[in-house]
Amino acid sequence: MSQSNTPLLIVEDDLALQKQIKWSLDRFESVTASDRESALLQVRRHQPAVVTMDLGLPPDPDSVSEGFKLLEQILDVDPATKVIVLTGQNDQANALRAVAMGAYDFLAKPFEPDVLNLTIERAYRLAELQAENRRLQALHQPDALAGLITRDADMLRIARTIERVASSDATVLLLGESGTGKEVLAQGLHTASKRKGRFVAINCAAIPENLLESELFGYERGAFTGAAKTTPGKIETANDGTLMLDEIGDLPHSLQAKLLRFLQQRTIERLGGRNEIAVDVRVVCATHQDLKQLIAEGRFREDLYYRLAEIVVNIPPLRSRTGDAVLLAHAFLRRFSQEQRRGSLSFSEDAIKAIEQHPWPGNVRELLNALKRASIMAETDRLSCDDLGLPAPATGEPGAERSDLDLRTVREAAERTAIVGALARSNGNIVKASEILGVSRPTLYDLMRRLSIK
């Protein structure tokens, strides 16, 4: 995440010189460190796009080994970081070695403040261009479900199901709380199906009963008062495409019978019309209601249910998806900072924890709205829980109780939670995630393969 308003990190063990550098670079916001450990901490904390560093660092300031180690570690955390190495006079060999290792540039001490300022400015500009480039590349994913952001095992399984059934004509019933992404999945199903026609959605709960029939089936001119011209309904409009019946649980009883007839015969008759019109549509339904319960109460036809429920997809609420809240939060924040032209916004540690702890009853939509509001309203670039309208996070993890005592299952579940959580927190960066987890990169790759985490 290299962007222009991340602070500059100045690594210099001579405190007087450190002060002097900071002072001569006062047009950049900067943070400082005087040894390798504290520098790495600053790197993780601020994700600086540009770093200036001395190669001779304690405990052995006369050798360059700590400096090279630090350079390597900074680039491990984020290879896009622009590191400018400040070397002693006559130390060209080390300067060249640093550049060979991936440093952006080097300057010999004592440096000219103007030259250093310019070098840093150029580094920021390059970092910004590269970040923009990465963003544009990410936009070009042709995947049907590319808009679906998740790393949760259940959601990934659902995405695979959607892709697998897309090419069939099977009716799909999407069940999930409000804001869980039913429409996103329905659209994904349509895109993956490669059906030539349109994706047409109609919300059965939002339209009064008397209008819903003509909305769905269309009408002939003069069918009723006000029917000035023949108008095709949504079903017909979706011919060769996909029809999404949203909030299907709210479909009035009279229309349930009519819809069932359409699903059996695959023809419709417009209101006031006499012709049967053949329509080829894939139907996908969604509801947040418990259809089984509605059937038990006599409010939903069982025979219609079985027509609609050829494939049933239960979408988990956001609170039970591992790591997704933070993952989505990062993605939305990036999207909104670009839309609001606010440079790069980021989260405070507390904000991240608060996002992890909030139950998100309104699911992804609630999270999306919270981030949109925060990205417009926040007074600083580092969003706090206050900015997100969330309570400060509780300290200490609540002891998760497990009923499942099979050690292997417990261990795998714990590993999965930690890995998915670390990947979410590091925004998918494997190097950072392996650091958070305290394992090497190859080990993390192995674990991900074993636990089928993508």
Ligand SMILES: Nc1ncnc2c1ncn2[C@@H]1O[C@H](COP(=O)(O)OP(=O)(O)OP(=O)(O)O)[C@@H](O)[C@H]1O
């Ligand atoms: N996994 C996801 N990745 C990215 N964006 C998502 C995801 N899930 C949902 N969204 C976004 O969240 C918002 C709500 O999603 P959607 O409209 O699909 O929910 P829904 O289940 O249809 O909700 P409702 O029941 O209220 O109609 C949309 O703006 C959608 O783009």
Ligand SMILES: [Mg+2]
């Ligand atoms: Mg919806």
